[in-house]
Amino acid sequence: MLQWSSRSPRHWHEFVNHEVCVTAGDQQRFEGRVFTVDPVSASVVLVSVQENECPSVRVILGHAVTDVQILRRGTEETERQMKSVFLPDRAQSLSAEELKSRRESVRLWLEKNRVPVTEDGEVLCVANALTISAPYRPGDCSSANEIILSRIQSLVESIPGAEQPSGQTHQ
Amino acid sequence: MKTPVSVLRLPRGPDPNSRGFDPSSPRFIALCPTSVPSSSSSSSDEEEQRLRAELRESFLRTLLLMTGKRVRFDMHEHVRVHARFGASDIDVLNLQVSDLETPLGVQREALLRCQDVIACSFEV
Numbered sequence: 001m002l003q004w005s006s007r008s009p010r011h012w013h014e015f016v017n018h019e020v021c022v023t024a025g026d027q028q029r030f031e032g033r034v035f036t037v038d039p040v041s042a043s044v045v046l047v048s049v050q051e052n053e054c055p056s057v058r059v060i061l062g063h064a065v066t067d068v069q070i071l072r073r074g075t076e077e078t079e080r081q082m083k084s085v086f087l088p089d090r091a092q093s094l095s096a097e098e099l100k101s102r103r104e105s106v107r108l109w110l111e112k113n114r115v116p117v118t119e120d121g122e123v124l125c126v127a128n129a130l131t132i133s134a135p136y137r138p139g140d141c142s143s144a145n146e147i148i149l150s151r152i153q154s155l156v157e158s159i160p161g162a163e164q165p166s167g168q169t170h171q
Numbered sequence: 172m173k174t175p176v177s178v179l180r181l182p183r184g185p186d187p188n189s190r191g192f193d194p195s196s197p198r199f200i201a202l203c204p205t206s207v208p209s210s211s212s213s214s215s216d217e218e219e220q221r222l223r224a225e226l227r228e229s230f231l232r233t234l235l236l237m238t239g240k241r242v243r244f245d246m247h248e249h250v251r252v253h254a255r256f257g258a259s260d261i262d263v264l265n266l267q268v269s270d271l272e273t274p275l276g277v278q279r280e281a282l283l284r285c286q287d288v289i290a291c292s293f294e295v
Binding site for chain 1: 218219222223225226227229230232233236237245247261262263285286288289290291292293294295
């Protein structure tokens with residue numbers, strides 16, 4: 001039986017969204033629903049499944065995991081509930097018109113600040129190095145270059161006049 | 172237990188030009204996986220990469236959620252400490268925390284070795 005940390009990502013992925021019992025080093029047992037398994041350290045992230053309490057998350061470090069047993073299989077509903085704990089609130093549903101005008105205002109603001117920006121469908125491309133996807137908040141900027149990312153993020157954040165939705169996260 | 176503890180010994184500072192943790196230290200070399208294990212069949216590489224990326228992204232989101240929160244660390248020999256989570260390094264070998272509550276007092280800043288930690292729990 002292979003050690004947990006030497007398993008493949010495919011094997012780890014089998015456990016995602018299911019309720020498991022993880023046995024750690026000194027006979028400790030942890031139960032919860034698997035959100036993810038870190039491929040670098042094989043750490044298991046469990047989310048508590050109790051309905052009435054606020055959700056708690058437990059990260060069990062990969063080196064300590066000796067056994068993982070599935071107790072109950074998850075469903076699409078449980079997956080959705082679990083993800084809502086982690087993912088930022090993208091439920092701000094803007095209509096196509098609003099998205100377009102927002103994209104336009106962000107593009108104009110960037111151009112005003114002498115930033116080379118082109119429109120590629122629904123995505124704004126900045127200097128071939130950064131993309132901004134809907135709904136064009138600072139948290140929607142994506143780039144491989146940290147310096148460009150932080151510059152553009154602060155620009156988008158400081159756009160005058162536009163309403164900023166609450167609960168943004170930095171990437 | 173809230174009295175801050177005066178620093179007894181300053182750790183050696185990080186190299187200003189690197190990630191912050193010494194990559195040539197014997198501990199890092201021993202613990203950090205130099206090659207990533209993958210399945211044998213080459214045709215499913217792309218699928219495996221995709222899964223790996225998906226799993227890692229979710230894990231990074233977990234770390235993001237954990238930042239700034241009061242986390243309980245379960246360590247060996249049933250030791251339990253609370254601290255405010257700061258950051259983890261890229262290979263999840265060290266955890267930077269603030270206000271670590273220990274029997275000696277509160278350590279303002281501390282570095283926890285992941286080999287010592289079994290689990291960390293927090294409320295969302």
